[in-house]
Amino acid sequence: MKRYSVFAIAREALRHHTGWERAWKSPEPKKEYDAIIVGAGGHGLATAYYLGKNHGIRNVAIIEKGWLGGGNTGRNTTIIRSNYLQDSSAAIYEKSRSLYETLSQDLNYNVMFSPRGVMMLAQTHHEVRGYLRTAHANALQGVQTEFITPQRVKELCPILNIDGPRYPVLGALWQARGGTGRHDAVAWGYARACSEMGMDVIQQCEVKGVRSENGKVTGVETSKGFIGCRKLGVVVAGHSGQLAEMAGFRLPVEAVALQALVSEPIKPCMDIVVMANTVHGYMSQSDKGEMVIGGGTDGFNNYTQRGSFHHIEETLRALIETFPIISRLKMLRQWGGIVDMTGDRSPIISKTPLGNCFINCGWGTGGFKAIPGSGWAMAELMAKGEPGPLAAEFDMWRFKEGRFIDESVAAGVAH
Ligand SMILES: Cc1cc2nc3c(=O)[nH]c(=O)nc-3n(C[C@H](O)[C@H](O)[C@H](O)COP(=O)(O)OP(=O)(O)OC[C@H]3O[C@@H](n4cnc5c(N)ncnc54)[C@H](O)[C@@H]3O)c2cc1C
Secondary structure: OOOOOHHHHHHHHHOOOOOOOOOOOOOOOOOEEEEEEEOOOHHHHHHHHHHHHHHOOOOEEEEOOOOOOOOHHHOOOOEEOOOOOOHHHHHHHHHHHHHHHOHHHHHOOOOOOEOOOEEEEEOOHHHHHHHHHHHHHHHHHOOOOEEEOHHHHHHHOOOOOOOOOOOOOOEEEEEOOOEEOOHHHHHHHHHHHHHHOOOEEEOOOOEEEEEEEOOEEEEEEEOOEEEEEEEEEEOOHHHHHHHHHHHOOOOOEEEEEEEEEEEEEOOOOOOOEEEEOOOOEEEEEOOOOEEEEEEEEOOOOOOOOOOOHHHHHHHHHHHHOOOHHHHHOOEEEEEEEEEEEEOOOOOEEEEOOOEOEEEEEOOOOOOHHHHHHHHHHHHHHHHHOOOOOOOHHHOOOHHHHOOOOOOOOOOOOOO
16 A cells, blocks of 8 residues: 655645545455454554554454444544543553554554643532542653643633633643544544555444354354454444343443534634533634534433534533633534443453453543554453453453442543
8 A cells, every 4th residue: 555645645746636545445354354343433443453563463354334433433522631540541541642642653644633732620629629639640640731720721721711600710630742633534544554454444334143152252243244253352332232232241331422513613712622521511623613512421321323402502501601702603513422331431341251252342422532542452452362451450340340440530521
């Protein structure tokens, strides 16, 4: 596959862009693979990529029922940060954030990682105490964050009203190397790199059943027929419960819709990401100028991949005191994704009761930031059959045994 470079752009400009190749192949499935990954979202594609890159396993298919990146990966608000409280969370999210730093070069694909800084506002005394505690924990974990004053908040984000009558800004947890990335590009970059390694990215192919023999997985029933495999990785976010049922076990995961919206494009006015967790909303500005706004999940389980009117009103009402300028903005688009929520708001990267079947899910409302680190850890688990240090704490049996990794407070907004 030809490399993307400034010379390639110049060459193609001279020949009217007639020489670009397809970024990835769309083959028919083979009869059998060493490993099948179900779900071509960011986590599934990253798992396949690191299986090939770190462990030399390249006879791999990534099977997707829709189009790649069409799930939550292409629907999220792209916040990347690693300021989590618990050690095991900080380790995997920081690994991920640091992989994002060089991901464009590693994949030879511009994922537009923009470390513009992420700020989590403290608007109650409880939050001040909580974020001070997180800042101290992060210092011990080697994650660079700091607690900043309201004046510094105003300097970094002048459109913010720090003197709100209900929720004045009392400080913020600031991660200067957090930021955003281009969600589709992350999926496309990994897919292209997987295809280049000889892996098969198979779209429009739904997994409808899991076949096993003597307690071990032998393959999957799909809308394109049976495909055999020696190892199976299930990486389907909001559909994890369905795939688990096919494989014969139950998961402690709930599916709910999470929504986001963007405004009409306006001139640049905000060059960082701000999360206001007490009032339950967050905002950044896209390169096109739209204000990207997100809030909470629906209060009931569902598989609805779309937005709803009550959400627009709730989220904007929450943010308007802190960001008065949005009161005059027209909202342009709104959408939803099905997120996979665990009880402790931490992910599952785990072996399962079915032999050679592994699961990666539970990233809920915050898994975009984790894509590279999660793929790295899941690939190690699938290749070796045992979790490495990054995944060790995230097994599914922790819920049975009470070993929770409680991130409900650090999960950004209180979903
Ligand atoms: C509105 C919104 C805002 C968000 N904001 C952020 C944010 O700012 N920062 C952040 O870090 N995270 C955010 N997230 C969360 C993040 O998007 C997800 O955690 C992450 O994208 C999950 O990636 P994934 O690869 O696990 O899942 P997905 O991208 O959903 O991929 C799973 C894939 O599996 C496929 N699939 C399902 N069932 C089958 C089947 N039977 N057969 C074959 N394929 C199947 C689906 O079609 C899908 O493409 C947000 C999510 C939403 C919805």
